Amino acid sequence: MKKTLSKAPVAIVTGAGGGIGQTIARRLAEEQWFVVVNDINEVDANKTLEAITHSGHTAMVHTGDVGNTDDVASLFSAVEENNNRTPKLLINNAAVQTWASIDELAVEDWQKTINTNLTGCFTMTKNFAKTAPQGSSIINIGSGCNHLAFPTLIDYSASKGGIEMLTKSSALELGPRGIRVNCIAPGAIATNRTAQETDSYSDTWSALTPLRRIGTPDDVANAVLLLIDDKASFITGQTINVDGGLFSRAIWPADY
Numbered sequence: 001m002k003k004t005l006s007k008a009p010v011a012i013v014t015g016a017g018g019g020i021g022q023t024i025a026r027r028l029a030e031e032q033w034f035v036v037v038n039d040i041n042e043v044d045a046n047k048t049l050e051a052i053t054h055s056g057h058t059a060m061v062h063t064g065d066v067g068n069t070d071d072v073a074s075l076f077s078a079v080e081e082n083n084n085r086t087p088k089l090l091i092n093n094a095a096v097q098t099w100a101s102i103d104e105l106a107v108e109d110w111q112k113t114i115n116t117n118l119t120g121c122f123t124m125t126k127n128f129a130k131t132a133p134q135g136s137s138i139i140n141i142g143s144g145c146n147h148l149a150f151p152t153l154i155d156y157s158a159s160k161g162g163i164e165m166l167t168k169s170s171a172l173e174l175g176p177r178g179i180r181v182n183c184i185a186p187g188a189i190a191t192n193r194t195a196q197e198t199d200s201y202s203d204t205w206s207a208l209t210p211l212r213r214i215g216t217p218d219d220v221a222n223a224v225l226l227l228i229d230d231k232a233s234f235i236t237g238q239t240i241n242v243d244g245g246l247f248s249r250a251i252w253p254a255d256y
């Protein structure tokens with residue numbers, strides 16, 4: 001853990017050890033945020049820390065499971081102890097999924113996914129909101145399945161549908177305290193994880209995406225920077241698809 005006396009505002013990014021979360025953490029650090037890098041995987045979290053400090057910025061790691069209430073409480077204590085400042089930005093990004101039909105999906109896998117993706121988002125939000133100052137922001141990372149059912153992704157789809165409503169209900173509750181809550185729903189994004197989903201992930205999803213490419217973690221990080229800009233100060237309770245138009249496509253019998 002790196003000690004700092006920096007006065008930079010504090011941002012927490014969950015699941016920042018890889019993929020989209022890592023890029024969001026790196027980009028926030030470049031924008032002079034002091035980033036708290038959370039991940040369940042200590043090695044990966046430290047790689048993100050190294051990347052941030054290597055580029056001359058400051059950050060700290062807190063390894064922990066967002067689905068574990070003790071880990072979440074310890075994260076907020078560690079942040080306070082580390083720099084005595086209250087976080088101003090929370091990115092709820094950590095997520096897992098099980099590819100299984102409803103017949104095959106084990107209850108334990110369902111519980112792990114709901115616990116990580118939805119309960120984790122709730123407990124992080126609850127702890128953050130206790131001290132977050134006016135002008136703070138929460139961004140939940142959702143998915144196209146906030147609104148659409150993805151085949152054989154039962155637990156994940158249910159959790160992201162929950163994130164949609166958690167975004168809206170926490171925006172209603174926290175608005176009077178000056179805390180905005182929004183959601184970003186990425187389309188098909190190039191990460192190490194998605195590259196393993198199919199042999200031709202990029203080709204398959206580029207063909208289905210109106211902008212004819214898959215997205216990058218930087219596309220998602222760009223949306224985070226838009227939502228935390230002062231120009232977005234009247235936007236709350238919203239989900240923004242960062243998907244190249246993918247989730248605007250209706251099921252249709254012919255190519256167009």
Ligand SMILES: NC(=O)c1ccc[n+]([C@@H]2O[C@H](COP(=O)([O-])OP(=O)(O)OC[C@H]3O[C@@H](n4cnc5c(N)ncnc54)[C@H](O)[C@@H]3O)[C@@H](O)[C@H]2O)c1
Binds near residue numbers: 018092
């Ligand atoms: N990549 C995509 O195409 C895509 C599309 C739609 C939505 N998303 C969403 O974007 C977010 C990031 O996705 P990604 O593709 O970068 O995933 P990823 O699997 O590459 O990264 C997720 C990170 O979360 C960490 N993590 C898992 N469980 C955790 C827990 N309990 N506590 C703390 N950390 C935990 C993992 O170790 C990993 O580093 C997720 O919310 C995902 O649902 C991604």
